[in-house]
Amino acid sequence: MPSIVRHYPFSRHHAPPRYALVYVLSILINLQAFLVAYSNSTYLEQFTTAEVVGLLYTVGSCLSILIFLFISRILKKVGNTKFTLSIAAILLFSLLVMGTSTFTPFIITFFVIFLVASPLLYMSLDVFSESLIGNNEASTGSRRGLALSLMSLAGAAGPLLVALLVGDNDANLTRTYLAASVAGVAFMTLTLVHFRQFKDPKYKEVRIMHTLQTFFAVRDMRNAFLTHLSLQMFFAWTIIYIPLYLATEIGFSWDKIGTIVGLGLFAYVVCEWPIGWLADRAWGEKELMASGFLLLIVTTASITFLSATTIWPWVALMFINRVGAALVEVTTESYFFKHTKGTDANLISFFRLTRPLGMVIGSLVGSAALLYLPFNLIFVVFGFALVPGMLLTTTLNDTR
Template sequence: MFVAFILGFLDAFLIYILSSYFSELTGVGNIGLFYFVAYSGVFFSLFYLQPLIRAIGKARSLYLFLGITILASVFLTRMEISWLAAMLVLVFIITTNLIWVVLDILLEGFSKDRMSGRIRGLHLTILNAGLLAAPFLSTVALERFHFEGIFFLLVIGYIFVFLVVLIGFRNDNAVYQQKLSLRHTIHKMFYQKNLLRIYAISFALEFFYVMMIVYMPLYLRSLQFSWQDIGIIFTIMLIPFVLLQYPLGILADKRMGEKELLVSSIAIVFGSTFVLGFLGAQDLWLWAAVLFTTRIGVAGIEILRDSYFYKQIDGEDLDVIAFFRTARPVANIIGAVLSAGLLFFFPLTSIFFMVAGVVFLSLFVALSLRDTRSERELGI
């Protein structure tokens, strides 16, 4: 759990300013190209993750990806923004995404199905507590030390994580002999319709994330907000993740199941994201309030998605977990293509309407889910 806290902080320390890094090379209209390449790499890497874990074990896979991340960060501390540096950033994005997937697999090994909401809620709450202060601190660091300083701090952070996991997971290096094909995994996903439906909801959530992470900082900068103002807005915006996810996980386990809460959360995200398309004022507190509202819904979707999914599988379903996490790279790839086409004809605010449309479609998917039974319904 401590590892999740530190990794959450390190992740958020870069992601909200990364679009600014790429835009200095290509301009706002073409930054989708970098995300397309990076998440295409993540997507294809996930299909090789299960054979890798089967060969060297979960812990050694985690060490490998952390080592590559540290090495890429070290080089980036000595490089100004350039095409070569951008290629290293793409490697960094791929390995950090794979780190999270391996941690997911490790966590699932300790989970019980009827407690998935609580376990996942606690995990996400700790992760997001680390994430909370990072946007403000990273924007301050960016103004003072530029991107070279950002990557220097990331080197220190990831070395610390590497040492912690080296000690914490040293006895978790079992390898797996079972060999599963991609065809078998896809068949399993399509055979279990509710897995496919929660995957679609996960896609909508990840689509929201990538569009907001990439374009929201750029839009706020276009409204003349300083990086320090943006850091304040984003810190306020992220508070619901810390306050809501663990209670929602308990509620889903003990009282209601996930379906009703998911539908409500999606409706909140749709309404508040649609409103974003009409905001053009340079009002820090107005933006903080509306973005805070979007994250009330997003925090709900994130914990309820994970809780529902992990109640359908167990820790041996490495292939299904890896396939489920392809929702992020798929959303990034499709988002990069759609946003590039949209921005060719329409202003930046059109992104918010597109995201609202995708979230709205996921509402119908959520309504078709077969709900899980809570402890109260099971008489436990």
């Protein structure tokens, strides 16, 4: 990944793997994640309360951030292939425990471990990706674009598979963890076979204080970071609270919840490339970003007032909601990377921390809201919490 990697050639005695393997690994890693991402909160609520579920996400994300800050030292010592296989094995074991155990302390402990390890596996895949691209930066956009599209497709397929696996019996939620384990075994097998001779690049340390000073000194970069952080908070709410709300308050079974979530996620597959094209050639990021935030605010708050017990109104709302998320995701990333260079390694590293940091803040906001409000009203709180993100877009200097 650009944040910690300096390009370094593969060994002359072993041909490097083809980049197509990154596409396959991207599909497997996202399929594994999305087979359980949206059902985790519903499953855990069988063993604890919704407020505690939010706090578990906070703890796991905080630990993940802590490890990420020292990841360069770990990679220097063990190498990316061993690190990837170790993290994949930890995830596999955690999934198997959650899918087979009925002992609450075990399930909660390994769920937190799963939360800590998941972002690290994405990062290790990024290292393979950057090293295979090498110095051919001209191909970065197209290759990453295809990888993101395939990951979005796998992400949308995950909840639809959950609907088939679980049906109308929530007791079958354990099947999703076992299915995710199969994807994990395939990921480990491909990594072991094809990246065994991977020659590690030179890893660079993340300079935290210097990066913070740079962010606060450059207004556009700081505000792009904060808008992306707002989006990551929204992602935390969609993963933790929307499925739980649909299951416990609306009364949908998981065959319906999986269909609602899966069809909603197809908005990313349909919209992300056209949004990037418009941002580059037509309107620029600022207008599209503001439009995305407006859609997110309105549709997130609207969840409070929708009580339909048929799936199609929910599918429509979730799809429009994810169109807003796609608008913000593509434009915040595009805007940020147009203001950085490949040599701005520490800035890019810090930008990547928005994902676990957004999970920490988002889960804390959700847990606090549930302490004082009925479940349906927390989505109004979430909508208002996104308003600062929209206001920040007005301060950005547009790229067109």
